[in-house]
Amino acid sequence: MTGIHRFTIGEFKCTVLSDGSGIFPGGKPAEMMFAAAPQAEAEAALRERGEPTDVMSNQINCLLIDTGEQLLLVDTGLGAASQGGMGILLDSLREAGHTPDEIDRVIISHGHGDHINGLTDESGNLIYPNARFVFWRSEWEHWTDEAWLSERPEMAAQAARKHLPPLKDHLQLVDSESDIVPGVRALPTPGHTPGHLSLLISSGGEHLIYVGDAFLHPLHVEHPEWSAVFDTSYEDAAATRPKLYRRAVETNALLLVYHITFPGLGRIVTDGDGWQWQPEATA
Ligand SMILES: [Zn+2]
Numbered sequence: 001m002t003g004i005h006r007f008t009i010g011e012f013k014c015t016v017l018s019d020g021s022g023i024f025p026g027g028k029p030a031e032m033m034f035a036a037a038p039q040a041e042a043e044a045a046l047r048e049r050g051e052p053t054d055v056m057s058n059q060i061n062c063l064l065i066d067t068g069e070q071l072l073l074v075d076t077g078l079g080a081a082s083q084g085g086m087g088i089l090l091d092s093l094r095e096a097g098h099t100p101d102e103i104d105r106v107i108i109s110h111g112h113g114d115h116i117n118g119l120t121d122e123s124g125n126l127i128y129p130n131a132r133f134v135f136w137r138s139e140w141e142h143w144t145d146e147a148w149l150s151e152r153p154e155m156a157a158q159a160a161r162k163h164l165p166p167l168k169d170h171l172q173l174v175d176s177e178s179d180i181v182p183g184v185r186a187l188p189t190p191g192h193t194p195g196h197l198s199l200l201i202s203s204g205g206e207h208l209i210y211v212g213d214a215f216l217h218p219l220h221v222e223h224p225e226w227s228a229v230f231d232t233s234y235e236d237a238a239a240t241r242p243k244l245y246r247r248a249v250e251t252n253a254l255l256l257v258y259h260i261t262f263p264g265l266g267r268i269v270t271d272g273d274g275w276q277w278q279p280e281a282t283a
Contacts, residue, residue: 003092005263005282009254010204012067012183016256016263017092019060019077019118029056033217036234037226045219060114061264062089063210063256064096065201070104070181073128074199074210075258076118089118090127100128105172107134107180109212109258110193111143112230113159120163126170133167136188137175139195140164189214189244191237192230198244200251207253215241216259218277221268245275254280 005016026032030053034042043053063074077089090100106128109115121127142148143160150157174186174197189198192213199210214237215221216228224241227234248255248268257264265280 003088003095005265006096007254007265008206009201009208010183010206012065012201012203014066014201014208015064015096016265017062017064017073017089017096018262019062019089019092020087021057021059021262024056024058026056028054032056032229034219034223034226035229035231036238037223042219042226045223049219057261058114059259059261059264060089061256061258061260061262062092064093064098065184067181067183067203071098071102072105072107072181072184073103073131074107075109075115075212076106076127078114079117080121101130103128103131105134105180106131107184107186107197107199108139109198109210110139110196111135111156111160111164112193112213113156115212115258116163117159120166124162124166126166132170132172134172134174134180134186136186136195136197137173139193139197140171140173142194144168187244187247189240191227191233191235191240193232194236196240200247200253202251207251209244209248209251209253209255211244211255211257213258214244215257218260218266218279221245221275221277222271224275242275249275 003018007014030039030042046053060077065072080087144164179185183203185200187198187200189196198212198214201208225238227237231237245268255266267278268275269278
């Protein structure tokens, strides 16, 4: 369990803010992370990496970007321990030298509870009172549509019903690849959810891709088609990943992945016709 990791992208000061780590309750890692894969093959790949095949760990890496003009937070974690979360995001933010009222924009990759539970407190008040909240338009529309919510798992629907309505007068919705603020570009990466967004963050010729949950595990780089049980559309998620990997290689971008071991940074390198994940060496 650790708090923060600072790095720069050109003039932008970036900080990975941990929301904690723990064990994900439920089934086996291969069944959940690689539901679309041949299970024996996925388990063998996990063993080869020295990873357990019986318990699944969960990590959460949020991102703080100080552009010099704006302070942006990307995703808000599982929420306070009192609400069932791992709950260290606000401690990490404090450790980074900032308070919630300083955040100008909160960008949400998608509407799952482990990304939105940290938006409001137990009383339903906005934790980031001065922020505008950025979503892909269709993502916002899905998670605030009762007909669609009623078909989602109850826990996911409850999180959306609780944490999203308080944002409705403070929204910035995007529906095409475009800059949210100069140097911070929304990329459509549908599949994990219908309106999942990733970010291309660029300054001084350097690039960072905030992946969110467009892929969840390093093995998804080698096997883009091994979609997870958490992916709303296995096919769309599998189609999105190669596009993101090509973009990462073209821009020589550093990547931040939400659920990979802290600090979750690495690069995509080409390997024949495919790709490999290369973790970033960090001090
Ligand atoms: Zn997630």
